[in-house]
Amino acid sequence: MLVWERPEPRNRPVPAPLSRDRIVRAAIRLADADGLDAVSLRKVATALDVRPMRLYGYIDSKEELLDLMVDAAYAEILPVGDDWREVLRSLAESVRHTAHEHEWLADLLGGRPQLGPHALASGERVMAALGELGVDAVMPVTAAVNAYVIGAVRREIAERRAERTTGMDEKRWQASLGPYLRRTIATGRFPALATVVRDAAHLDADDTFRIGLDFLLDGIGARVSK
Incomplete structure (x- = not known):
């Protein structure tokens, strides 16, 4: 029987009362402070x-604990909107925000299907909104948005972790590697790259995420309108 269906032990008169909720909240506090390596039974x-x-x-294992932690995070992922596009945008932004609040979530997204009550409730909202696209489009569209969000979030979290580890923010990184990049571009071997580095808008993480999501949603809209 999965943890979602398995009843908890009866309360006992002990000095330290226990419940799955207390266990999960304690694990999340540890993970928020020091990452998943800090979480063990x-x-x-x-x-x-x-x-x-x-x-x-x-709980039977650490794997069950991780599943419970992810589902607790899904309680913060509440997609809303009046049509499929608004709901998908809300889903993407909500997942991103929650992963930035709980960096460990980025390491667990995209693994096994999330079947906890909060994850299922979030999925139900999305599925209901996508019904207007036709039942055959629901899963591919959802998978495409999830893939985009997970990839973007993992990159952003990796950059944050690297900055903490090395002490180099984006400006310091550019100052360190800028001379090498300029020398390399000056060889003329990478004209397309040179054009992008020189002429393209250099967006922050928020704008990069938003515009990339716009491209994806525009593509979905064009495909389903055929």
Whole structure:
């Protein structure tokens, strides 16, 4: 029986009351502070001031705990809108915002299907909005948007982590590698790259995400209108 359907143990009169919700919230606090490497059943038990074996009455493994953490994050992903385009944009922006609030989520998105109650509720909102596109379009469209969002979010999170690790923000990185790039472009071997570096608008992460999403949604709209 999956964790979503398995009942919790009955409450017992103990010094440290326990529940799946308390376990998950403790795990999320650890992950928010120090990443997924900081999450283990032993560390969560320590944070809750209970013995690790008590946790096994509520969850069977760390994998179940990770699934519960992802579903708790989905409680913050609430796509809204009056048509399919608004709902997909809301979904994308909500996933991105939640992943920036909980960086560890970027490492878990796109794995196994998320079947927890919050994930299913979020999916139901999206499926209902996409009904106007026709049932055969629902899954490919959703997959395309999810792939775009997950790829963009993982890149952004990777850049944030690299900045923390190296201490180099975008300006320092440009100052460090700029001379090499200028020398390379000056050889004339990369004219298309030179044009982009010299003439293209250099957008921040927010605008890059928004415009890329516009391209994707425009393409979806053009395809389904045929």
